[in-house]
Amino acid sequence: MAGAVRIRGLVKDFGPRRVLAGLDLDVAEGEFVALLGRSGCGKSTLLRILAGLDPDVEGTFTVPERVSVAFQQPRLLPWRRVWRNISLGLRGVGRQRDKHRAVAERALAEVRLADHADAWPLTLSGGEAQRVSLARALVREPELLLLDEPFGALDALTRLAMHHLVEQLWREHRPAVLFVTHDVDEALLLADRVVVLDEGRIVAEHHVDLPRPRRRASFADLRVEVLSDLGVDDVEAA
Amino acid sequence: MSAGEKSVSISTAGVVARPESVVPARAPAVKQRKLPDLRRWLSPIGLVLLWQAASSTGVLPPDKLASPATVFRSAYELVVDGQLVDAFLVSLSRVAVGFVIGAVVGGALGLVSGLSRWGERLLDPPVQMLRTLPHLGLIPLFILWFGIGEEPKLALVAAGVAFPLYLNLHAGIRQTDPALLEAARVLGYTRLDRVVHVVLPSAVPQTLVGLRIALGTAWLSLIVGEQINADAGIGYLINNAREFLRTDVVVVGLLVYALLGLSTDALVRALERRVLRWRAR
Numbered sequence: 001m002a003g004a005v006r007i008r009g010l011v012k013d014f015g016p017r018r019v020l021a022g023l024d025l026d027v028a029e030g031e032f033v034a035l036l037g038r039s040g041c042g043k044s045t046l047l048r049i050l051a052g053l054d055p056d057v058e059g060t061f062t063v064p065e066r067v068s069v070a071f072q073q074p075r076l077l078p079w080r081r082v083w084r085n086i087s088l089g090l091r092g093v094g095r096q097r098d099k100h101r102a103v104a105e106r107a108l109a110e111v112r113l114a115d116h117a118d119a120w121p122l123t124l125s126g127g128e129a130q131r132v133s134l135a136r137a138l139v140r141e142p143e144l145l146l147l148d149e150p151f152g153a154l155d156a157l158t159r160l161a162m163h164h165l166v167e168q169l170w171r172e173h174r175p176a177v178l179f180v181t182h183d184v185d186e187a188l189l190l191a192d193r194v195v196v197l198d199e200g201r202i203v204a205e206h207h208v209d210l211p212r213p214r215r216r217a218s219f220a221d222l223r224v225e226v227l228s229d230l231g232v233d234d235v236e237a238a
Numbered sequence: 239m240s241a242g243e244k245s246v247s248i249s250t251a252g253v254v255a256r257p258e259s260v261v262p263a264r265a266p267a268v269k270q271r272k273l274p275d276l277r278r279w280l281s282p283i284g285l286v287l288l289w290q291a292a293s294s295t296g297v298l299p300p301d302k303l304a305s306p307a308t309v310f311r312s313a314y315e316l317v318v319d320g321q322l323v324d325a326f327l328v329s330l331s332r333v334a335v336g337f338v339i340g341a342v343v344g345g346a347l348g349l350v351s352g353l354s355r356w357g358e359r360l361l362d363p364p365v366q367m368l369r370t371l372p373h374l375g376l377i378p379l380f381i382l383w384f385g386i387g388e389e390p391k392l393a394l395v396a397a398g399v400a401f402p403l404y405l406n407l408h409a410g411i412r413q414t415d416p417a418l419l420e421a422a423r424v425l426g427y428t429r430l431d432r433v434v435h436v437v438l439p440s441a442v443p444q445t446l447v448g449l450r451i452a453l454g455t456a457w458l459s460l461i462v463g464e465q466i467n468a469d470a471g472i473g474y475l476i477n478n479a480r481e482f483l484r485t486d487v488v489v490v491g492l493l494v495y496a497l498l499g500l501s502t503d504a505l506v507r508a509l510e511r512r513v514l515r516w517r518a519r
């Protein structure tokens with residue numbers, strides 16, 4: 001398998017503070033990788049670098065041509081209707097303008113918001129807005145999809161529905177995914193591989209060779225291992 | 239883990255059929271139109287009655303302030319013989335021309351200093367210094383520069399419009415949410431795309447605030463400007479009436495000023511409702 005992402009010796013400093021300290025990571029084409037780590041360990045920093053938002057780094061990395069990001073907050077343009085938010089994501093992808101509406105509507109149907117094309121973003125619930133954000137990221141047909149805790153601000157029930165949705169969309173579009181989360185269950189539910197970031201490096205890695213859709217019971221042992229990588233040994237409390 | 243499965247199906251169903259999501263976001267706007275509370279009219283009407291009573295009994299002499307009835311009659315006469323309409327049109331066109339000049343200048347400067355770092359460095363300091371001058375205090379200079387014709391009146395209105403518009407447009411552009419700009423960048427927006435779809439729309443609410451202030455200042459500037467040797471317009475009407483102790487006409491002129499101010503304000507508010515309809519509720 002050719003690699004979608006290849007990172008070697010990535011170093012990122014904020015002033016005197018070294019956030020990424022020679023990080024190595026590969027993501028294969030179409031692979032779903034979950035990136036776990038404590039708050040403040042540099043997960044968002046890594047994603048921003050891969051998205052090309054922070055050029056001030058040392059080390060090397062390669063990413064595919066088409067990269068999309070979904071952030072923790074949906075970051076929709078409130079003054080553009082939902083379908084325009086999505087079609088504006090087609091910038092630089094080179095599609096014909098008159099097909100934009102149709103493309104946006106198809107993307108909205110995929111996230112089950114077909115009847116919201118003309119809504120204003122501020123009228124959406126948190127989960128709906130986040131689904132629009134996903135649709136906007138996917139409409140570019142990305143080869144790499146970067147997800148930065150996209151469900152962190154959602155309630156538990158909405159989250160569960162979003163897990164289904166993301167898995168389904170990933171199966172259909174098959175981008176490589178780098179999915180940042182601090183929720184171990186979420187990671188084990190969705191990812192082919194779980195990596196743990198600490199002290200600026202990948203310190204642990206687990207392949208999750210379980211059939212999908214997964215149930216929580218199926219990865220109880222792996223969960224204990226990953227939690228211990230994260231420095232949580234008292235599993236009952238976690 | 240049947241509990242887990244159950245909650246999955248519940249939440250999925252919830253997503254598919256969210257009841258509130260079906261209703262378009264129009265409904266709340268209609269509800270906002272409440273009937274005005276008529277009790278709030280009690281005291282204003284009472285004051286007018288009191289005023290009329292004071293005039294009728296001679297407590298308030300007509301050379302100080304005419305009675306409401308006289309004011310009403312004069313207003314009617316001035317409308318019928320066309321004087322008021324002529325004066326109104328002259329004043330309105332002064333405000334309109336001065337406003338356009340001021341809006342173009344203030345808007346252009348605000349755009350340049352908002353959108354470009356060098357523009358800000360070069361433009362913002364002098365504008366910030368100049369705005370501390372009370373612009374109505376510039377009248378003596380304007381008279382020296384432009385004489386006592388139409389030009390100083392227009393310049394005064396334009397100055398009153400340009401500053402608030404500049405300040406609010408500049409501030410509006412500068413407070414664009416960096417998170418949205420970042421999202422636009424990863425979505426491949428060009429710089430022009432970002433300005434058109436992110437920066438300028440996000441500056442609109444603040445700019446509309448500036449527009450309302452600018453219009454208020456425009457009327458104020460006009461009223462002051464029309465004290466300078468006007469030979470037409472509401473200000474002329476008022477000054478002329480003063481010489482003949484016609485307090486009724488003075489009051490009519492003031493009422494017209496007030497009405498004009500109120501109607502332009504209503505216009506901006508209508509514009510706000512239309513342009514900012516993306517703001518939920």
Ligand SMILES: Nc1ncnc2c1ncn2[C@@H]1O[C@H](COP(=O)(O)OP(=O)(O)O)[C@@H](O)[C@H]1O
Nearest residue numbers: 014015019037038039040041042043044045046
């Ligand atoms: N622009 C910045 N300037 C200075 N420090 C930053 C900046 N962005 C992030 N950091 C710091 O880098 C560290 C990693 O941040 P981040 O990548 O956001 O962590 P997380 O893993 O929670 O996403 C934190 O200590 C944070 O304070």
Ligand SMILES: [Mg+2]
Nearest residue numbers: 043044045148
């Ligand atoms: Mg983060």
